[in-house]
Amino acid sequence: MARRKKYKFPKTTIERLSYYFRALEDLSKRGIDTVSSEALGGKLNIKSSQIRKDLSYFGDFGKRGMGYDVKYLLKELKYILGLDREWAVVIVGAGHIGAAMANYDSFEKRGFNIAAIFDNDEKKIGKEINGTPILPYDNIDDFVKQNKIEMAIIAVPAAAAQAVADKLVESGVTAILNFAPVAVQLDENVRCLSVDLTTKLEALAYYMSYSQDKLWKIYS
Amino acid sequence: MARRKKYKFPKTTIERLSYYFRALEDLSKRGIDTVSSEALGGKLNIKSSQIRKDLSYFGDFGKRGMGYDVKYLLKELKYILGLDREWAVVIVGAGHIGAAMANYDSFEKRGFNIAAIFDNDEKKIGKEINGTPILPYDNIDDFVKQNKIEMAIIAVPAAAAQAVADKLVESGVTAILNFAPVAVQLDENVRCLSVDLTTKLEALAYYMSYSQDKLWKIYS
DNA sequence: TCACCCATGTGAAAATTTTAACATACGCCG
DNA sequence: CGGCGTATGTTAAAATTTTCACATGGGTGA
Ligand SMILES: NC(=O)c1ccc[n+]([C@@H]2O[C@H](COP(=O)([O-])OP(=O)(O)OC[C@H]3O[C@@H](n4cnc5c(N)ncnc54)[C@H](O)[C@@H]3O)[C@@H](O)[C@H]2O)c1
Ligand SMILES: NC(=O)c1ccc[n+]([C@@H]2O[C@H](COP(=O)([O-])OP(=O)(O)OC[C@H]3O[C@@H](n4cnc5c(N)ncnc54)[C@H](O)[C@@H]3O)[C@@H](O)[C@H]2O)c1
Numbered sequence: 001m002a003r004r005k006k007y008k009f010p011k012t013t014i015e016r017l018s019y020y021f022r023a024l025e026d027l028s029k030r031g032i033d034t035v036s037s038e039a040l041g042g043k044l045n046i047k048s049s050q051i052r053k054d055l056s057y058f059g060d061f062g063k064r065g066m067g068y069d070v071k072y073l074l075k076e077l078k079y080i081l082g083l084d085r086e087w088a089v090v091i092v093g094a095g096h097i098g099a100a101m102a103n104y105d106s107f108e109k110r111g112f113n114i115a116a117i118f119d120n121d122e123k124k125i126g127k128e129i130n131g132t133p134i135l136p137y138d139n140i141d142d143f144v145k146q147n148k149i150e151m152a153i154i155a156v157p158a159a160a161a162q163a164v165a166d167k168l169v170e171s172g173v174t175a176i177l178n179f180a181p182v183a184v185q186l187d188e189n190v191r192c193l194s195v196d197l198t199t200k201l202e203a204l205a206y207y208m209s210y211s212q213d214k215l216w217k218i219y220s
Numbered sequence: 221m222a223r224r225k226k227y228k229f230p231k232t233t234i235e236r237l238s239y240y241f242r243a244l245e246d247l248s249k250r251g252i253d254t255v256s257s258e259a260l261g262g263k264l265n266i267k268s269s270q271i272r273k274d275l276s277y278f279g280d281f282g283k284r285g286m287g288y289d290v291k292y293l294l295k296e297l298k299y300i301l302g303l304d305r306e307w308a309v310v311i312v313g314a315g316h317i318g319a320a321m322a323n324y325d326s327f328e329k330r331g332f333n334i335a336a337i338f339d340n341d342e343k344k345i346g347k348e349i350n351g352t353p354i355l356p357y358d359n360i361d362d363f364v365k366q367n368k369i370e371m372a373i374i375a376v377p378a379a380a381a382q383a384v385a386d387k388l389v390e391s392g393v394t395a396i397l398n399f400a401p402v403a404v405q406l407d408e409n410v411r412c413l414s415v416d417l418t419t420k421l422e423a424l425a426y427y428m429s430y431s432q433d434k435l436w437k438i439y440s
Numbered sequence: 441t442c443a444c445c446c447a448t449g450t451g452a453a454a455a456t457t458t459t460a461a462c463a464t465a466c467g468c469c470g
Numbered sequence: 471c472g473g474c475g476t477a478t479g480t481t482a483a484a485a486t487t488t489t490c491a492c493a494t495g496g497g498t499g500a
Contacts, residue, residue: 065476
């Protein structure tokens with residue numbers, strides 16, 4: 001189990017660690033070896049004190065007076081975030097969102113291996129998206145078990161989402177990224193995050209209507 | 221300017237109002253006239269006290285002992301969220317994400333009218349997606365001005381996102397939904413929300429690695 | 441009409457998260 | 471080798487957000 005200094009920290013910290021990771025990758029690519037919390041924060045619109053605090057939950061990664069070694073911090077964050085290994089993922093729903101996710105090669109680069117896409121539409125089964133096969137939804141159970149799939153992306157219509165989630169969990173999946181606009185009810189040992197695009201647009205509509213409310217982080 | 225009792229409330233309240241709205245639509249469709257905060261919360265995994273507090277920032281919508289009238293609350297939330305009008309939206313980037321968004325008809329139903337999609341790929345220009353034309357990116361300026369576009373969805377590669385955002389804002393757009401994995405720097409009177417799918421997956425990876433951390437709301 | 445039930449709206453407390461401030465440590469330069 | 475500039479890690483304070491607890495008022499039925 002990875003290093004951790006404190007046992008409690010904000011939930012938002014994890015999300016930010018992911019942003020730090022990506023920004024550091026960018027710096028690394030551009031040949032920058034060292035970065036201060038101030039400089040990193042400037043890139044991300046996050047206060048430097050926030051960055052230092054976030055990192056301090058997990059260890060002492062910087063050098064006083066110097067800042068952080070980019071490569072070293074990348075390695076540590078990779079470890080903390082659980083990106084130092086491969087994750088076997090399936091997508092359920094070979095529609096627009098499912099296809100977008102399957103086509104996004106950066107996921108593979110990060111270690112998320114999309115093993116298969118499942119759909120119940122006869123016309124889609126047998127085809128493939130970006131090299132990943134579309135398999136019959138009825139076989140998902142066996143596939144998940146045999147391939148020790150741990151993560152799933154749900155990209156089916158809202159009406160089907162709960163049933164799909166139940167089946168996935170039953171088969172052994174313990175983490176779900178859900179695109180369906182519905183609150184899926186799950187056992188508490190299953191991690192589930194929802195991406196709700198309608199809500200994002202509606203929040204924008206609200207803030208357009210009330211222009212006196214000045215707020216917003218880059219992350220939501 | 222719509223009703224509001226209090227001038228300060230959590231940013232997360234707006235996101236939840238959107239969830240309430242959707243859940244109420246569902247109830248309404250199923251012929252349910254009245255709902256208690258307890259029942260609504262059960263549907264959404266949100267505490268009833270949270271719901272009552274959220275609503276109380278905007279008005280007194282319920283009847284003691286009775287709960288909330290579904291249709292009436294829907295009407296009020298629609299008004300509060302700014303969904304009682306039409307919003308003219310453009311999508312920039314006719315790739316996978318852009319296409320998914322353009323194909324999602326629920327946005328139109330909510331009043332988000334996707335007026336056009338812009339791309340700089342000659343092969344895509346002139347085609348259409350779900351009835352919406354793909355236009356040359358070079359014309360975006362004029363189009364946004366002429367059609368009084370207020371909202372934009374950025375679905376271009378990260379490297380292009382900042383330039384696209386700048387151009388949009390210059391042309392008059394004041395709200396942006398950004399899918400590019402980069403923190404776009406904007407004037408503070410522009411509302412910008414980012415959807416970061418990689419971060420969601422990475423957060424899941426973290427929580428898989430540290431299974432002792434039990435947390436998660438349905439929303440993130 | 442009155443008593444009782446029920447679920448709201450709210451004020452206060454608790455919990456969480458962010459921000460500020462600074463003592464501490466590192467490296468550089470003279 | 472010691473003083474100086476700098477940016478960390480941390481402690482304490484401030485700000486925000488959630489949860490609790492209950493007084494309040496509407497509806498119902500006797
Ligand atoms: N496209 C968007 O921009 C967008 C925006 C917001 C929310 N969403 C949500 O994301 C989800 C996916 O959206 P989409 O646009 O990709 O939908 P889509 O209709 O393009 O694709 C859905 C796919 O799921 C398959 N499917 C349906 N029921 C299934 C089942 N029981 N088992 C297996 N496969 C099944 C269908 O055959 C289809 O291929 C939906 O819940 C939608 O509400 C999408
Ligand atoms: N597809 C996914 O699942 C996914 C996941 C996470 C993040 N994203 C991000 O979302 C964004 C879009 O992803 P995508 O998969 O749709 O990409 P894509 O490559 O499918 O589409 C990008 C489109 O933008 C167009 N484009 C490029 N530069 C442009 C410019 N300067 N002006 C106008 N158009 C331009 C391209 O021609 C292309 O049609 C990217 O930033 C990507 O990193 C996508």
